[in-house]
Amino acid sequence: MTLPERSLATAQVQAGYDPRTEVHTAVPPIYQSAAFAFSSLAEARDLFALRKNGDIYSRAANPTVLVLEERIAALEGGIAAAGVASGQAAVALSLLALVHQGQHIVAASQLYGGTVDLLHDTFPDWGIEVTFVDQDDIDAWRAAIRPTTRVLFAESVANPLAQVLRVSEVAEVAHAAGLPLVIDNTVATPALQRPKEFGADIVVHSATKFLGGHGSTLGGVIVDLGTFDFTAHPERWPQLTAPYARTGGGSLVERFGERGSPFIALIKTKYVHDLGPTLSATSAFQLLQGVETLDLRLGRHSESAEKVASTLADHPRIAKVHHPSLPDSPWHAAALAYLPRGAASVFSVDLVSTGDADGDFALVEQFVERLRLLRLVANIGDARSMVAHPASMTHSHLTPDQRAVAGISETTVRLSIGLEDPDEIIADLVQALG
Ligand SMILES: Cc1ncc(COP(=O)(O)O)c(C=O)c1O
The missing domain is CATH 3.40.640.10 (Type I PLP-dependent aspartate aminotransferase-like (Major domain))
Structure with missing residues (x-):
């Protein structure tokens, strides 16, 4: 609806839009409006008293x-x-x-x-x-x-x-x-x-x-x-x-x-x-x-993560891979029962420790700096593959005891396996391990 001729000040705020307009968009539209006009x-x-549904x-x-x-x-x-x-x-x-x-x-x-x-x-x-x-x-x-x-x-x-x-x-x-x-x-x-x-x-x-x-x-x-x-x-x-x-x-x-x-x-x-x-x-x-591609993405995330986990499990510089798809994981049976459509693509590995905290930090630092494809990011669940060091990042506010109870050590590195080619993700991790 076009308003009758108005001053510039009024037209710049109101011209060309009627709040009662209905538009049948195929995709859910972005209703970027702080508030909504009431018809009366x-x-x-009624809306304020929750007697009626509405915006x-x-x-x-x-x-x-x-x-x-x-x-x-x-x-x-x-x-x-x-x-x-x-x-x-x-x-x-x-x-x-x-x-x-x-x-x-x-x-x-x-x-x-x-x-x-x-x-x-x-x-x-x-x-x-x-x-x-x-x-x-x-x-x-x-x-x-x-x-x-x-x-x-x-x-x-x-x-x-x-x-x-x-x-x-x-x-x-x-x-x-x-x-x-x-x-x-x-x-x-x-x-x-x-x-x-x-x-x-x-x-x-x-x-x-x-x-x-x-x-x-x-x-x-x-x-x-x-x-x-x-x-x-x-x-x-x-x-x-x-x-x-x-x-x-x-x-x-x-x-x-x-x-x-x-x-x-x-x-x-x-x-x-x-x-x-x-x-x-x-x-x-x-x-x-x-959300529209959730199951497609999760299938790929899980499949790639299992491939990465099983490859790293045999690597001499990795002390432990914490992935429930591995048969020796304490959570393998639970994964079969509770995650039948695929295990998680967020998991952790422990690098072989140097035996002291400063040495372990330097070891993780070297590993992270050598990565070319995986990025050091405080996030998970992205299309991109990412690593994080929980002890100095996401879980740094925990006491050493709390970290120990959660199973996090100084050499624990979290991986979030993305949607890139899994062979290239593995190649990057393996070259960074040296
Ligand atoms: C399991 C889990 N719950 C909750 C949160 C908090 O979510 P957000 O960062 O969106 O506030 C995170 C963030 O990493 C998470 O991993």
Whole structure:
């Protein structure tokens, strides 16, 4: 619609666009708008009271982000999802929605370093306690649960050593105690594992990694798998079961229990709304482009990683290859059960140690500097192959004890195997080992 003749100042803002215009784009468009026009005040009132679905303001909801949310929820077999600014925001918000001051989390010791920082440092600042357990010790999970525990948390495939979690066994412990299991499925992605099939209740992703797949865009997703019954112990979850003032009376369970997800409604209307870790429409669009080729890419990533792992396993300068596809890996049986479509392409190798810390650092430095194809980058899940040194990079904030429990030594080098020709990736690694 063209407006009648206006002054330049008005025309430069309004000419040529009617907010009611509908365009039937074949590809999800980028709705790069901070806010949306209401057709009437009555509609605005209904939308703010969550009586009606629709768009208000892009901090907590945006139509392009919604496409990504619905797509990831579908891939994970979930009922609803929330897109957020980063994987870190997805982990933080999924847990903050479940655990309050004075309450407690049981988490695996084998986690991405940023998640350890959050759980070990920031959450205690807010009066949230965390017990870390060896993820393979099922009795330790059970023993760590307290009356104040509200959630169990782990990665389905741990970063950086690719330990494979026995999800069903941890889920069983959680459910026996009436608690939900939250799984970070970043490294596996739903192309390799759907944690819901093994009893998980909520899945989180750093979409920055394989979902986006091209290392260009930060993002995170929280998915409610719809399996956990918060009404079985309503006193534990007043944020979901008691009247919720923000939506004008009634609890979120009453409001969304039948249609949608009370948990995702809480994440969006409280935590994303109040704290503001918003996923932009442009980022959601870029992540959607990646998601469209997820299974194709993951097949190639996994196949190449297995080839690299089996070649390096025989190399005299490599002390250990931590890859679950190798028959001598402690996680080989778990990989067969939990990753039947292919094992992870993020894993680690330990170089043969020199016997002292300075010598080991120099050894890793020399190896990394000799690489020509693989790049030294603090990221995983890119189309490009990359290496990182967890002890001085992603896991440098951990204490030496925490690193030891996670299986990380001074000579551990993380690999993220990309989509290049696998023979050329192997040739580069072998020449760099010398
Ligand atoms: C397993 C895992 N979870 C969460 C994150 C955090 O994601 P982001 O960097 O998108 O904040 C990362 C980042 O490396 C990760 O590897």
